[in-house]
Amino acid sequence: MGDALLQDLWFHQADDVVIEDIDTNDESVVIRARTQRLQAACPSCGALSGCVHSH
Template sequence: MDDALLQDLWFHHADGVVLDTITINGPRVTIHAATITVRADCPSCGTSSTRIHSRYVRRVGDTAVSRRRVVIALRARRFRCPEQSCPQAPPSSSRCRG
């Protein structure tokens, strides 16, 4: 299968997600993917941000395919809210001053 077909098969409803690799290790298939969005809205105040705070991997077990357990390992980004009055924003003393 080519990458475009796999991308469509696994992530056809997920905008901003790309397929990196697929590894097969015995009875387990791991699909490695990553988010590629360059901005996100703060869940508290709705302010848009492009500043990435951190990255993390989320693992989701999916149904079996050809009798193999499928795990999706999604690398996601956590954005930092730039609005100082937002409760999600870091305290002003920890902000970079330059």
């Protein structure tokens, strides 16, 4: 399955998402993705940040 197809199927509602790697085996599919944005809003507090500031 190509990156473009995965982008369309699973990330069609997310802007600026880049698929970096796809790893598959008999039991799972692992997709490593990231945003192209320099900053994003924290889903908890709404603060803009260029790195993870909480878990």
